[in-house]
Amino acid sequence: MHDTADLIAETYALGAGPWTLAPVTRGALGQIWKLSGDGEESGAGSRSSWAVKELLFGCDEDQVRREAALREASERLGIASPRLMPNREGAYVSYLDADSGASSDSSSGPGSGSSPSAGSHIKLYDWIHGTPADVSDPEVLDWFGRTMALLHRAGEGERELPSSWYERCPGDDEWAALHAEVRRAGMPWADELGRFIATSARELASWVTPSDPADLVTSHLDLQPQNVLVGPDGPVLLDWDNAGSASAERELARALFAWSGGNEGDVEAGVRVARAYRSAGGRAVVQGPRSFSMLFATALNYVRVQAECAIDPAVTAAQREFGSGQVVAAMGWVPELGVVSRLSAAVGQVW
Structure with missing residues (x-):
């Protein structure tokens, strides 16, 4: 054997x-x-x-x-x-x-x-042999901005609409049904999920709208620092599994949030990435919180799918345990609208 x-x-x-x-x-x-x-x-x-x-x-x-x-x-x-x-x-x-x-x-x-x-x-x-990307390193930030511009050039001409994962998030009825199932399953984070649904989920959902078909590219769709390793010859971009159609503007906005430290809000890092992106010919422009629709949709959808996995009898016990842990963690990662507003105002000065 x-x-x-x-x-x-x-x-x-x-x-x-x-x-x-x-x-x-x-x-x-x-x-x-x-x-x-x-x-x-x-x-x-x-x-x-x-x-x-x-x-x-x-x-x-x-x-x-x-x-x-x-x-x-x-x-x-x-x-x-x-x-x-x-x-x-x-x-x-x-x-x-x-x-x-x-x-x-x-x-x-x-x-x-x-x-x-x-x-x-x-x-x-x-x-790939390398070390994690240092988001405090100006050279790494410049590399990433240039790389995102090149990605958007490579993906020009996309006609297929993005997956609903990036375009919509659960409505009130969907959240209510999921919350009821989570309660029935006796999950220890059921009350926390209920508070999340009534506050953050409702606030962010109001900014989630369909993309402009004229802004579509084929791109990586998971441009986070943890998907970059710095090897002997420089940074290497990993984890291309999600490659597909996306709004260039919205992918840029989502990536700027990730590379500026998320809710930690290192605005200057985001501005540096935006400048490098623009200097390399990137065509997308961030235009306020509405540009972050993809960020909000994916954050909310991640909480939903992990909660569903955590109570799904058809998956393995290990997968349910993983999902349960991810629900709790992801509710803490969800973008704060105030942080996003400050970031969008700062990078808006680049264009």
């Missing part, structure tokens, strides 16, 4: 082992594993470490194709990112079939064992 690590190496023609897998980090949609080998020459080169992303909630193959296309277009413009590797059959996503001989602790489903579980979809990327 193949070990899971050896099976993945075989699927991607990485060469002889032995290969080992170690968990690295868990995100909302996937678990990252480090696949390590002896570095022998193979069809994929001589690398000895790779990043395996286990997709915990299934796979949208069209989304993977968009990711690959945008990453390749961005690379031609000089944006460094991990390669998304095709398998032996030329596909960018692979399925660990339960009959393939993969051995893992899958009793609790994907994301809960000692290696990717049989029945999971996986993607393989270059392993």
Whole structure:
């Protein structure tokens, strides 16, 4: 029987082992594993470490194709990112079939064992050696502003409307129904969720509106500092899974909030990123709190989906536990309108 690590190496023609897998980090949609080998020459080169992303909630193959296309277009413009590797059959996503001989602790489903579980979809990327981006470093801020401008150039000509994830958020009736289910499930944060729904969720929802179709680009859609590592050759942009249609203005606004420290409100960092973006030819302009519609929608939708996951009997216990923790954390991360207003006023002076 193949070990899971050896099976993945075989699927991607990485060469002889032995290969080992170690968990690295868990995100909302996937678990990252480090696949390590002896570095022998193979069809994929001589690398000895790779990043395996286990997709915990299934796979949208069209989304993977968009990711690959945008990453390749961005690379031609000089944006460094991990390669998304095709398998032996030329596909960018692979399925660990339960009959393939993969051995893992899958009793609790994907994301809960000692290696990717049989029945999971996986993607393989270059392993990037680097340190987290320092958002206090002016050079890193300048790099990010330039990079976002290049991304928007690479993604020009988008015609497909953005996903509803970025365009709308739960209405009062949807929140009320979810809150009732959370109460019935006896979640310890039910009262906190109720207060959140009555205050922050209601306030921010009033700013969530559909995007202007004339402002659409194909872009990364997760431009947060934690998705940048600084390697020997400079910053590298990671985690392209969400690539798709977005308003350039709204993605810029959302990224400025993230790179200025969120609710900590380092306005000068946001201004520096905006200047670098404009100097590099970025066409989007932030025009007050309404430009932050995407930020508000995604923040509110994240609370909703994690609350739904936390009480969903169809997912694993590990996934419910993760969702429960994320609900509590995310309610504290939701943008404060006052912080957003100060940031938008400051960066508005750039244009």
